[in-house]
Amino acid sequence: MRKLAIVTTHPIQYYAPVFQLLAQRGNIDIKVFYTWSQSSLKKTDPGFGRDVSWDIPLLDGYPYEFVENTAPEPGSHHSKGIINPRLIPAITNWKADAVMVIGWAYKSHLGVLKYFKNKIPVLFRGDSTLLDEQWGLKNLLRFLYLRWVYRHIDYALYPGTATKAYFEKYGLKKPQLVFAPHAVDNTRFAANRQSEAQELRTGLAIRDEDILILFAGKFEDKKDPLILIDAFLSLAQSNVHLLMVGNGVLEARLKQKANGHTNIHFMDFQNQSVMPVVYQACDLFCLPSRGPNETWGLAVNEAMACSKAVLVSNKTGCAADLVKPGKNGSVFIAEDKESFSLNLATLCISKENLRLWGTESAKIIAGRNFTKIAQAIETTVIN
Structure with a gap:
């Protein structure tokens, strides 16, 4: 051998x-x-x-x-x-x-x-x-x-x-x-954790019919979570929520921007055994990285394994391979607030469309x- x-x-x-x-x-x-x-x-x-x-x-x-x-x-x-x-x-x-x-x-x-x-x-x-x-x-x-x-x-x-x-x-x-x-471990992420996911949503006062956008990762310039907060605030839709999961150097600035907005929620870093619950609780996963060196973005794999639609920037290494615009999500121009806001608003029109795109995500990532x-x-x- x-x-x-x-x-x-x-x-x-x-x-x-x-x-x-x-x-x-x-x-x-x-x-x-x-x-x-x-x-x-x-x-x-x-x-x-x-x-x-x-x-x-x-x-x-x-x-x-x-x-x-x-x-x-x-x-x-x-x-x-x-x-x-x-x-x-x-x-x-x-x-x-x-x-x-x-x-x-x-x-x-x-x-x-x-x-x-x-x-x-x-x-x-x-x-x-x-x-x-x-x-x-x-x-x-x-x-x-x-x-x-x-x-x-x-x-x-x-x-x-x-x-x-x-x-x-x-x-x-x-x-x-x-x-x-x-x-990633597709099987572990896809395993049914819906009861726990529902508890998470209920604890955040997010209704079944509401749309939940998720960011999970380091709060750092490279991943550009600030543009996500700005785009979310421009949506101004009462039935759409944003959950920011992680920690990092931008945490204070992010929380300051979100101050007073009850539809923006924060959770500290969550370990691997908990992350499937977090992904399964959301309707749309977003990775708005500006780089440099967002060489792939394995969180996108994890979200797709949980049957979620995805929105990523064109500076995210996985974009060309994993994101099929109009099928399982969308790709926007990094650091372009207008491009990001337009894509985010379009994706948040229909919770049912997000569910269908999430099903497509699971098919794409299975291989x-x-x-x-x-x-x-x-x-x-x-x-």
Whole structure:
């Protein structure tokens, strides 16, 4: 059986199930090498401004190793935060037949790409896009640097259209590109939590016939929740409510804008076991990101798995692949209040239309699951 070493910074809820599935399927032998440290299991997330410890198991069902990180300031928020002198020897001693690196912008991860190139197949998993691309000398230098980086990989696993275009720009050829969709646990999100969802709506004094718009994520500039508040206030419809779920640096400003408006509600960060209830309580999910670097937006997957219509900006990486205007939602021009307000008002005309579009969302997202990712990895390693 071929052995795949997987290099990533820390356990997250979107990758651990893939590792578990690869181990269960038994088509390849895997071992995950975590490069941050075991302390990353509970960390202060600067976006939420609080400790975040996921309440679903992230280390069960697959082999892994936390490799010592000697960085003076450990973390995944800067390139020098991941330094692992023992990483390459650990992979070598395990006798890996291939290596997959998730994210290159750390000293150790880039070192793995460089060391193993032309020794064993090097896979890379990334989701960068060209959506925030700018022109100028700095970006020309970045272009040349990225062409050099990606010469050190054999295969790139891309989640969607925008990332495929990015890899092609930086020199990867068609035979090197492998589609491996971003996915969430569709089954867990789709499981019926309607009684709890109804309790949530009742607690917020939202009637069955009312429309509830949901934002869930970090209250930060990148996700542009302020434009959502402004657009919602311009609606001025008594039967439409807005629920903002999360925390972050913009929290005070958001609450100040919403002050006195009884149809705007706030909830603190909610963990993974609760989020299906939150999504199922809403009628429309909105991700109005302005970027930079909203490379995908997995909250959109989660909402669609809960059979919800979606409204996203064109700076959201998943827009081209997941949102079918007029079928399961709409796409607006990022930072354009007029475009956003028009789309929001149109979507909120009919609760029944939102229900039908939500049904379409569930159909679209069904084909993007952990099994598809596992199959893409296995096929690339075995072949």
